Amino acid sequence: MNASESRGSRLDPWFDSYAARAHNMRASEVRALFSVVDRPEVVSLAGGMPYIGGLPLEEIGEMMKRLVVERGEKSLQYGSGQGHEELREHIVEVMELEGINAHADDVVVTTGSQQALDLVTNIFIDPGDVVVAEAPSYVGALGVFRAHEAEVVHTPMDADGLIPEDLETTLAALKADGKRVKFLYTVPNYHNPGGVTLSLERRPKVLEICARYGVLVLEDNPYGLLGFDREPLPAMRSMSEDGVVYLGSFSKTFAPGFRVGWAVAPHAVREKLVLASEAAILCPSNASQLAISTYLTHADWKGQIKKFREQYRERRDAMIRALEEYIPSASWNVPDGGFYVWVKLPDGLDSKAMLPRAVTARVAYVPGTAFYYDGQGANFMRLSYCYPTPEAIREGVRRLAGVIDDELETVKIFGTNGGRPSGQVDFPSPNIV
Numbered sequence: 001m002n003a004s005e006s007r008g009s010r011l012d013p014w015f016d017s018y019a020a021r022a023h024n025m026r027a028s029e030v031r032a033l034f035s036v037v038d039r040p041e042v043v044s045l046a047g048g049m050p051y052i053g054g055l056p057l058e059e060i061g062e063m064m065k066r067l068v069v070e071r072g073e074k075s076l077q078y079g080s081g082q083g084h085e086e087l088r089e090h091i092v093e094v095m096e097l098e099g100i101n102a103h104a105d106d107v108v109v110t111t112g113s114q115q116a117l118d119l120v121t122n123i124f125i126d127p128g129d130v131v132v133a134e135a136p137s138y139v140g141a142l143g144v145f146r147a148h149e150a151e152v153v154h155t156p157m158d159a160d161g162l163i164p165e166d167l168e169t170t171l172a173a174l175k176a177d178g179k180r181v182k183f184l185y186t187v188p189n190y191h192n193p194g195g196v197t198l199s200l201e202r203r204p205k206v207l208e209i210c211a212r213y214g215v216l217v218l219e220d221n222p223y224g225l226l227g228f229d230r231e232p233l234p235a236m237r238s239m240s241e242d243g244v245v246y247l248g249s250f251s252k253t254f255a256p257g258f259r260v261g262w263a264v265a266p267h268a269v270r271e272k273l274v275l276a277s278e279a280a281i282l283c284p285s286n287a288s289q290l291a292i293s294t295y296l297t298h299a300d301w302k303g304q305i306k307k308f309r310e311q312y313r314e315r316r317d318a319m320i321r322a323l324e325e326y327i328p329s330a331s332w333n334v335p336d337g338g339f340y341v342w343v344k345l346p347d348g349l350d351s352k353a354m355l356p357r358a359v360t361a362r363v364a365y366v367p368g369t370a371f372y373y374d375g376q377g378a379n380f381m382r383l384s385y386c387y388p389t390p391e392a393i394r395e396g397v398r399r400l401a402g403v404i405d406d407e408l409e410t411v412k413i414f415g416t417n418g419g420r421p422s423g424q425v426d427f428p429s430p431n432i433v
Contacts, residue, residue, distance in 0.1 A: 020127075020149070021127070021147060021148065021149050041362050042359065042362045042363065042364055043362060043363045043364070043388060043392050043393075043395055043396030043399065044363075044364045044384075044387070044388065044396075045363065045364060045365045045383040045384055045385070045388065045393070045396050045397075045400070046364040046365050046366050046382075046384060047384060047387065048192065048252075048339045048340065048384050048386060049256070049384075049386060049387040050251065050252050050255070050256060050308070050339075050386055050387070051308070051311055051312070051315075051386060051387055052255060052257075054304075054307060054308060054311050055254075055255065055304065056299070056304075059299065060295060060299070063291075063294050063295060063298055063299070064291055064294070066294075067290060067291060067294050071290060074286065074290065075286050075287045075290040075291070076286065076287055077286055078282070078283055078286065079283045079284065079285075079286035079289065080283060081274050081277055081278035081282065081283045082107075082108055082109065082274050082277075083107065083108060083109020083110075083262070083283075083284055083289060084109065084286060084289045084290060084293065085104055086289075086290070086293045087109060087260075087289045087290070087292060087293040088104035088105075088107040088109060088262075089104045090292075090293055090296045090297075091104075091107050091109075091248065091262050092104055092106075092107065093296075094225075094248070094296075095235070095237075095246075095248065095264070097225060097232055098221075098224055098225075098232045098233070098234060098235040098238060099234035099235060099238035100235050100237050100238045100246065100264070101238070102237075102264050106264050106265070106267075106270060107262050107263070107264055108262060108263045108264075108265070108270055108273045108274055108277060109260065109261075109262050109284045109289060110260075110261045110262060110263060110277060110284060111259050111260070111261070111281060111284055111285070112249060112251060112256070112259045112260065112261045113220065113222060113247045113248060113249035113251070113261030113262070113263075114140055114144075114261070115261065115277070115280070115281075116247045116261050116262065116263040116273075117140070117141055117144050117218075117220065117247060118144050118280075119263070119273050119276045119277055119280070120183075120218055120245055120247075120263065120265075120269075120273070121144050121145060121148045121150065122148065122276050123269070123272045123273065123276050124182045124183060124216070125145070125148045125149070125150045125182055126149075126180075127148075127149035127150075128149065128150075128151060128180075129150055129151070129180050129181075129182045130150065130151045130152075130153055130174055130179045130180060130181045130182065131145050131150045131151070131152050131153070131181075131182060131183060131184075131185055132152075132153050132154075132155055132167070132170060132171065132174075132181055132183075132184045132185070132215070133145075133152050133153070133154055133155070133184070133185040133186075133373070134154065134155060134156075134157050134161075134162055134185075134186055134187070134191070134194070135154030135155060135156055135157065135372060135376070136154075136157075136193055136194055136342070136368065136371030136372055136376075136377055136380070137152075137154065137185065137187075137371055137372070137373070138187055138192045138193070138220065138371070139193075139366070139370045139371055141185055141220065142371070142372075142373050145185075145373070146373070150182075151179075152373035152374075153170060153174060153179075153181075154372065154373065154374065154376075155167050155170045157191070157194055157196060158196075159196055159333065160196065160197075160198070160199040160202060161188060161191065161196050161197055161198030161199060161202060162186055162188070162198055162202065162206055163202075164202055164205040164206050164209055167184070167206060167209055167210075168209045171209065171210075171213045171215065172213075175213065181213065181215050182215070182216065183215060183216040183217065183218045183245075184206075184210055184215055184216070184217050184218065185218045185220065186198070186206075186217065186218070186219060186220065186236075187220045187221070187222075187223075188203070188219060188221065188224075188233075188235075188236060189221055189223050189224040189227070189232075189233065189337065189338070190223040190224075190226060190227065190335055190336070190337035190338025190339070190340075191338070191340075192222075192223070192338070192339070192340055192382075193340050193342050193366070193368075193371050193382035194333065194340075194342045195333045195334075195335030195338060195340045195341055195342050196333060196335070196342075197227075197233070197336065197337065198233075198236075200233055200234070203233075203234070203236050203239060204239055206236070207236060207239055207240045207243060207244070210243060211240070211243050216243060216244070216245060217236060217240070217243055217244045217245070218244075218245050218247065219235065219236045219237055219244050219245065219246045219247065220247045221235060221246065221247060221248055222247075222248070222249040222251060222252045223252055223337060223338040223339065225253055225305050226252060226253070226305070226308060226309055226312060226337050226338055226339075227309065227336060227337035228309055228312070228313040228316065228336050228337050229313075229336055230336070237264060241266065242266050245263060245264070245265040245266075245269060246263065246264040246265075247261065247262070247263055248261060248262050248263075248264070249261040249262075250292055252339070253301075253304075253305055253308065254292060254295060254301070254304075258285075258288040258291055258292055259285070259288060260284070260285075260288050260289060260292050309337075312337075312338075312339065312385070312386055314390060315385040315386065315388070315389075315390055315393060316334075316335060316341070316385050317390075318385065318390035318391075318393045318394055319341055319383060319385040319393050319397065320332075320334055320341070321394075322393060322394045322396075322397035322398065323341070323343070323397060326397050326398050326400075326401035327343075327397065327400065327401045327404060329346045329404070329408070330343050330344060330345055330346060330404070331343070331344045332344065339384050339385065339386040340382050340383065340384055340385075341382075341383045341385065342380060342381075342382060343380065343381050343382075343383055344379060344380055345379045345380065345381065345404065346404070346408060347379070348408070348411040348415075349379060349404065349407050349408070349411065350378045350379065351365070351367040351368050351369070351377075351378060351379065351380060351381040352367040352368075352369050352378055353378075354367075354403060354404075354407055355367055357403055357406070357407070358399075358400060358403045361399045361400075361402060361403050362399060363396045363397075363399040363400045363403070365381045365382065365383055365400065366381065366382040366384075367380075367381055368380025368381055368382065370382075383397075
């Protein structure tokens with residue numbers, strides 16, 4: 001028993017009764033910021049919260065009122081474990097925008113795409129199985145994989161997303177070591193946190209490599225409709241129905257408060273997902289599902305997504321201009337969609353160590369270490385531009401610049417043992433649009 005476990009056993013009388021996997025659970029670095037970002041004096045560049053103020057809230061309120069008055073006996077009742085058919089039909093329509101040809105029976109509605117991610121992991125992962133994931137990778141996914149006692153092996157990205165040649169090298173090495181790789185986890189569009197998009201040319205290459213190694217692809221795609229300057233790229237699911245489980249969500253294109261996502265999977269996998277979902281929650285919320293179905297039926301949801309794209313482009317531009325003005329010593333990608341800029345700090349700085357001082361300066365971000373399973377990323381940070389106003393973004397970056405300047409002075413005086421860890425993925429290219 002290590003020192004941390006010894007302390008835990010003294011403080012928690014049930015410590016020795018927990019399942020082994022419970023000891024793998026830990027709070028993410030994003031969760032640790034929640035108590036901070038609600039403070040009005042702090043400019044939060046941390047959370048990926050959509051700009052709900054951009055929705056026609058009065059119109060939506062009237063829709064929700066009619067839903068309860070006219071369909072309350074259905075919407076407030078238990079529902080199907082697979083999800084309401086009406087919403088599943090709408091989901092099929094939404095996915096057509098990314099080239100996915102599916103039937104409502106292929107869809108499993110979940111409590112946010114986070115639950116879909118947990119269900120897929122639950123039905124595939126035994127302790128010690130391997131998940132291959134991009135470096136960096138979505139912090140919420142890493143938490144799920146850790147809770148299910150998976151081993152996560154990172155594979156590199158560059159400005160065009162996942163690198164097929166490196167993926168093949170990774171899979172070959174794991175096979176040679178006798179490891180069981182269950183799936184590749186990827187966020188191909190406007191990556192969280194990297195901001196990059198898997199190029200159209202690479203998508204079939206990635207699918208072919210995974211098929212050759214017998215590895216399922218878990219395509220997590222909450223941002224695919226939120227590109228700034230182009231129409232959505234074809235989803236990987238549109239290129240391979242048998243080799244891909246696709247995860248979608250209404251959290252970024254409508255509202256996260258309803259907690260509605262979905263999975264589209266090969267038939268046998270879909271049946272397992274329904275059984276796992278019923279065991280976990282019995283059925284997803286009928287009220288939330290029919291609220292979204294009502295919105296998709298009566299609102300101009302495609303027009304609303306276009307408005308979101310324009311609003312997020314304006315915020316992205318404000319973020320990039322502020323970085324260029326205040327922190328030219330750093331480097332970053334310029335995303336063409338989504339919510340995030342991935343920033344590489346000047347040499348010698350540690351974003352995790354610097355965070356308390358940033359919060360004292362009334363600005364918050366997410367340290368790069370949150371997005372790696374193995375402790376990499378100390379010289380990176382994720383900045384979110386989705387929620388603050390352009391003016392707040394500018395002020396937040398100005399405050400952050402002051403913290404970085406102070407840290408650089410400290411490095412000059414005292415030195416540091418920080419810097420880029422061995423094997424750290426080195427992207428993006430510095431300050432290039």
